[in-house]
Amino acid sequence: MRQKYYKVIFEPQEEGGYTVTVPSLPGCISEGDTYEEALENIKEAIALYLESLQADGLPIPEENHLIVEIEAPHVEGVASP
Secondary structure: OOOOOOOOEEEEOOOOOEEEEOOOOOOOEEEEOOHHHHHHHHHHHHHHHHHHHHHOOOOOOOOOOOOOOOOOOOOOOOOOO
């Protein structure tokens, strides 16, 4: 299988660490106590997810998400960070 690339989202957790999701791979989620641990864990989760699809004869999804940061409009009574 050729090399694939997927966008991942790291969400810091209040109790510490990160939860990581892969929008193009529904249900592919992992976590870690540090950014580095979460990164390694999601790489492993992606590999296992793709291996499972391949073993079941299912297509391997392409990355198809465009992630853009936009400025939120000003709302009265809401403080800026």
